[in-house]
Every structure is written in C-alpha cells, then in structure tokens.
Amino acid sequence: MKFKALLAKPFASLVANRIKKEMHRAVEDQDAIWQDLVKVGKKTEFGQDHKFGAIQSYNDFKQAVPVRDYEQLKPYINKVKEGKHNVLWKGQPIYFAKTSGTTSGIKYIPISKESISNHIDTARNALLCYMNETGNTSFADGKLIFLSGSPELERIGNIPTGRLSGIVNHHVPKYLRSNQLPSYTTNCIEDWETKLGKIVDETINQDMTLISGIPPWMQMYFDELIERSGKKVGELFKNLSVLAHGGVNFEPYKAKLFDAVGRPIHTVETFPASEGFMAFQDSQEHEGLLLNTNSGIFFEFIPAEEIFNENPTRLSLRDVKVGVNYALVVNTNAGLWAYNIGDTVKFVSTDPYRIVVTGRTKHFISAFGEHVIGEEVEHSLMTAAAEENVHITEFTVAPRVQVDGELPYHEWFVEFEEMPADMHAFALKVDQNLRKKNIYYNDLLTGSILQPLKIRPLKKNGFIDYMRSIGKLGGQNKVPRLSNDRKIADELSKFVAGN
Template identity: 55%
Template sequence: MSVKSFFAKIFANVVVMQQQKWMINPVVTQENLFHSLVQQAKQTQFGKDHLFLAIKSHTDFVKYVPVRDYEALKPYVDKVVAGEKDVLWKGKPLYFAKTSGTTSGAKYIPITKESMPYHVQGARNAILFYIQETGNADFVDGKMIFLQGSPEMDVKNGVKVGRLSGIAAHYVPKYLQKNRLPSWETNCIDDWETKVDAVVQETKDQNMSVISGIPSWVQMYFDRLIQVSGQKVGDLFKNFNLFIYGGVNYEPYRKKFEQLIGRKVDSIELYPASEGFFAYQDSQKAKGMLLLLNAGIFYEFIKADEFFTENPKRYTIGEVALNVNYVMIISTNAGLWAYNIGDTVMFTSLKPYRIVVTGRIKHYISAFGEHVIGKEVEEAMQQALNETDAMVTEFTVAPQINPDNGLPYHEWLVEFEKEPTNLEDFALKIDAALRNQNVYYDDLIVGSILRTLVITKVPAGGFNEYMKSQGKLGGQNKLPRLANDRKIADFIHELK
C-alpha cells in the first residue's frame, strides 16, 4: 500500500463520518437549510418581490413562490447577466454555467461563492464513500481522466462564463493535478472528435486507473483507443478498475463497456448539473444515489402524474414515498427558487434518502395516453439485452402515429454493436418488458390501439451525426432517450 492510498483511506473514513451527521437527521437538515436560504435572500430583488420577510414556513413559501422553469425565471436571470447585484442571491455570482436547449437559446445558470464548493465536494465525496466501503484506494496512484468540456471561459459583465465541467476543471485539488489527464491544452480543444483523438494519444501509454465521463462519449473514447492500440481497454490499462459517470443511465451501455474493456470494473454514478450537485452513489450494494440534503439545496417534489394539473401539491423530503415518480424542484444558494430543472426521480430508499433518475418531465411518449418514461424504456432494453447476446451502442424511441399501413406503434431506433440473432424476438422481449412496467401501454396493445413496437436499425455513427447536426457532439450533451415527436427519427431515416 502506498502512502497516498493509506492517507486516502483515513481521509475517506473522516469524511464519511462527517456526512453521516446530517444523514441521520435529514428532515431537520432540510428545514434548517430552508430557513437559512430564505433569510440570506430576503433583501434581494427576488426576495422582496416574493415577500421573503413574511415566509416563516414551507406553507408560506408555497403561497408566495410559484414553481418556475428557466423561461419563467429568465427576467430575473437577465438582470443578473446584465451585471445587476442582489437580484436572485446576494451580490453577484462567481460564474455563469452556460447550457443550451431552451426556446430562448442559451441558458445562464448562476454559480455563487456559496454554491461552488458543493459542486467540487460532491464528486470528491462519492469517491471517498467508495474507498470507505470497499477498502480499494490503489487507484489514487494511477492516472485519472475526466472527459469534459473546455475549461476556457468568457467574461460577461464581470462574471466568468463557461460549461460546468470546464468550470469544475479549475477546482481539481492540487494532490490530483499530477495524476490528472488530459492536459490543459487538449482539454481546451472545442471540436469533440479532434479532442478525443488527442486524448487517445495522451493516454494510450499511461497508467490509467480511473476514467470518468458520460457513457456515450467515453464509449467513443474506448472505440478510438482500441482502433489505435489493437488492444482491449482493460489490457491497455491493466490498473483501470473504476469508472465514474453521470448524465445517463449506465445499464444499457454496461454490456458493451465490459466487452470493450474485456472485464468488469467498479462504477460510481454521479448526479451533477449546472444548477447543483444533487446526488451520488454512496454504496456499491444499495440501489440509487444518496440525495445530498446538506449541499445548499432545498428540495420539493411534485408527483409527475399531477405536475400539469392546477396547483399540484409540493412535497418536502419528509413527505415523499418510495417508488413514486416525482418532478424535482429546487431552491438553492445560487438563487434558483422553486426551480423546475425538468428531471423526474424516484426514491429507492428513505433511510437514507436515495434516488434514481427516471427521465425528463418533457421527455416521454404519450401520443395515445401511455406516458412512457425514460426509466421504463431503459429497463425494458436492459432486460432484453440480459436475455440475449445483443449489444447496443445507443438508442432512442419515438411514436409513429401515421404509419403507411397497420396500427400505430412505438419505433425504437437502435444502433447495435452486435445485432441479436432474431430481431423480431428481441423486439418482443422489449415489448413484453415495457408492457409489464406500464399498464397504459399494455392496455393500448391489448385494445388494438397500438401494435407491438418496431425496431429500426441505425447505421453506425448515425446518432453521432444527429448530435453533430445539432451542435451537441460530445461534452456533457446527451441524446434524448425518447420524445413525443419524430425529430430524431426523421433525421435518422434520411441517413438511410
């Protein structure tokens, strides 16, 4: 055991003990945080406009502060971007995390001096929980790669602007600087395909022990490594034994990853976003990620099937239940108030509070009232993959409302690494698994409103072509798992 790994274990034990102090009092932790946030923001423009001085309870908060998404909060954000102080939070933010995908163009999410430390601590603590539970700390002696956006930033009215992953790159602890790859110069390359090739050249001869990134883009890195070296990733990097990921569900990728690596490796799931670091996998044995209730974020939850009704109930952490699909609402020490980030989650444990991300409230298929969500299609695909020797690179699902003949159906557009022996049987396995999860979808099949799903094979690289056409190739961008329209499906069909 090296000196570095020895001290890593000691540090892990200390941090886990510290975190357990709030974990055993989660409701009180959130109540105290709620009052602290309101108190600190009562003299801001937002606080004055929403009567923060009169807010003494969550009931008051619900009364005075409606749920908003970015578009609804934008008038306040625009003032912050314009350089005004004390708008959403005291003073001015340290950074704006720039993201894309809204109807009004780029989003500018404020990150403050109070919120930034939690973005850094989240990923660190996830690794320390892993070390404490498994006793494995040898990886700290090897090289670590974090596939992320460029750390270069612009300045807007005195505030630095960049991608969240690029901002976080400025906060890598000194004790990891020598272990960290790729180089600063390579990280600054904007074109994703060029960047991946440069990362391959810098890492192919190194002692890589930890690899981190969104699975779909790490998969591209692995493919290029194998092309260049002629070896499986696990043979090239003999000490690689920990994969850290976030952004999407790893399970549909796991079989292909193990094939590319040549063996199984441990994995840690993170749940970071520009709006905050929400959760991380605290155990290799338990399902779900630990919801961080002491990280400057007050949480509310709205049942997904009630979200679009008038005045749906907003639940606090002490009121949630297991296995219910909730829209997650946040109020933060960066000045986001009753903010809908668009994600849906489900609790897998209440002691401690652990969640899984089930999808996006806007990303679902309900062309016929079925309301199929991301979690359901991913689990259906995973079940079919477990029962066959097929491997999938990527997939998405869209409704086909007006087929040339026959009943409407759900079209699964799948890019296979290895096709199943019998594609029709594979489709039936997916369909059965989806029907088992979603009673509305099952009723539509039984009632002959829909027919069994149809699989369309996507040519190699087809989804990357789509992402490139949208200016979203690589980085933190993710292919939508499903949608209520046929934008992606129509693009793919035009490739054929």
C-alpha cells in the same frame, strides 16, 4: 502504498463517517437549509418581489413562490447579466454555468461562492465513500482522466461563464493536478473528434487508474483506445480500477463498456447538474444514489403526473414515499427558487434517502395517452438485450402516427453492437416488457389503438453521425431517450441500416 493513497485512507474514513451521520438527520438538515435560504433571500430583489419577509413556514413559501422553469426565471437572470447585484442571491454569481436547453436555447445558471463547494466537494465525497467502503485508495496515485467540456471561460455581464465541467476543472485540488489528464491545452479543444484523438495520444501509454465522464463519450474514448492498441482497455491500463459516471442512465451502456474494459471493474455513479450536485453513489452494496441533503440545496418533489398542473402538489423530503415518480424541484444557495430542473426521480429508500433517476419531465411519449417514461423504455430494451446476449450502443424512441391506414406505433431507433438473430422476435420481446411496465400502453394495444412497437436498426456509428450532423458531437450533449414528436426520429431515419 504510495503517499497520496496513504493520506487518502484516514481522510476517506473521516468524510464517510460524517456523511453516515448526516444520513440520519436529513430532514432536520433540509429544514435548516430552507430557513437559511429564506433568510438570505429576504434581502434580494426576488425575495422582495415574493414577500419573503412574511414567510413563516414551508406552506407560506409554497403560496408565495410558484414553481418555475428557466424561461420564467429568465427576467431575473437577465438583470444579473446586466451587472445588477442582489437579484436572486446576495451579491453576484462567481460563475454562470452555460447549458443547452431544449426549449430555452442557451441557459445561464448562476453559481455563487456559497454553492461552488456543492459542485466540488460532492464529486470528492463520492470517491471518498468508495475508498472507505472498498479500501481501494491506490488509484489516487495513478493518472486520472476527466472527459469534460473546455475549461476556457468567456465573460457574460463580467461574470466568468462556461460549461459546468469546464468550471469544475478550475477547482481540481492542487494535490491531484499532477495526476490529471488530459492536459489543459487538449481540454480546451472544442471539436470533439480532434479532442478525442489528442486525449488518446496523451493517455494511451499512461498508468490510468480512474476514468470519469458521461457513458457515451467514455465509450467513444474506449473504442479509439482499442482501435489504436488492439487491446482491451483493462489490458492496456492494468491498474484501472474505477469508472466514475453521470449525466445519463448507465444501464444501457454498461454491458458494452464492461466488454471494452474486458474485466470486472468498480463504478461510481453521480448526479451532477448545472443547478447543483444532487446525489451520488455512496455504497457499492446498496441500490440508488444518496440525496445530497446537507449541501445548500432545499429539495421539493412533485408527483410527475402533476408537474404541468397550475397548482401541483409540492412535498418536502419528510413526505416523500418509496416508488413514486417525482419531478425534482430545487431551491439553492445560488439563487434558484422553486426551480424545476427537468429530471424525474424515484426513492428506493427513505432511511437513508436514496434515489434513482427515472427520466426527464419533457422526455416522454404520450401521443396516445400512454405516458411512457425513460425508465420504462430502458428497462424494456435492456432486459430483452440481456436475455438475447445483445449489446446496445444507443437508442431513442418516438411515436409514429397512422400511416397508410395501419395502426400507429412506437418507433424505436436502435444501434446494435451486433444484430439480434431474429429482429421481429426481439421487438416483440421488448414490446411485451413495456406492456408489463406501463398499464396504459398495454391497454392501448389490447384495445387495438396501437400496434406493437417497431425497431429500426441504425448503421454502425449512426448516432455519432447524427450528432455530428446537428453540430452536437461530444461535450455533455446527449440524445434524448424519448420524444413526443418526430423531429429527432425523422433525422435519424437518414441513418437507418440499409439506407
């Protein structure tokens, strides 16, 4: 065992044991964080505007601070960008994480000196929990790749600003710098396809032991490696033992990624966001991600069907229930207050508090009252794919209203690794799975309001070509699983197989 792997063992044990203790005092930690946030918030412009001085309880807080999205928080963000201090949090942010919004354009999410550890330490803790549980520490001595955005930062209001993954890159511990790939120069390349080629150049002959990134871009990296070498990734990198992933649901990409590796491999899932590192996989044996309850974030949960109500039900951790779909709302030590991050989650356990990410609050289909969510379409497609031994590269779904007198339907754009033997039968199987998952969808078909879904197979690399055509290839950009309109679907129609 080499030096870093040897040192990692006791450190992993220490951190994992601390996390296990925190699991059982999650509610108490959340209460303490809430009190600390309100105490600091009293001295900010936001706190004064919302009368934090009069807040004595969580109920008082809910009355004083309405749930917000970025557009509603933007006037305060603009003041921070103008150089003002003590607006949302004490002082000024040390960074802005720059992220794209579907309705708000570019968003600037503050990161404070108090919140930066949440982003850095949680990623580390996920790997340390993995090490402690499995005993696998040897990957710490190999080469580690983080497929991320450019670490180059600009200044907005004199505050360093960039993609979250690029910001985090500046905080990789010194003891891992010698292990880290790609090089800083390559990481700064903005064009994804050029960058990918350089990453392959730098890594193809290295001893890669851990690969991290969002699944679709990990797959592109694997495809390029296989094309260059003629070997499976697991054969090329004989000591590769861990894939760390986050950003999108892993399940639709799992079969193809594992096939590209060519042998069994462990995975570690994380739930990072510009607003905070929400949760991480702490165990290979238990379902779900451990909610990050002691890291400067006070969580609130709104039943997903109420998220757009004027006065939705808001719950703290102590009142959540297993199996309910909640919109996730955060209050952070970077100055986000009752902020709707746009993700929905379900608890699979409350002892400890473990979640699965079920979708996005704005990514659903309810053109006919069905309110189909991401978790349901992913389950329906991937269950059918597993039964038929079909690999899916990527997919998205949109409603198709009445055309030429026929009933409306859900139109699925799917890129297959190989086509099903009988596409019609496969589509019916997906449709039946969705009917079982969503009672409203089933009722609409039973009542002849909708007809069964239709699948439009995309040509090879159809989604890559689509993302390239809109200038969003690479980085942390992802195709939404669901849309309630036809904007994406109409563009994807250009990439249907046979066109």
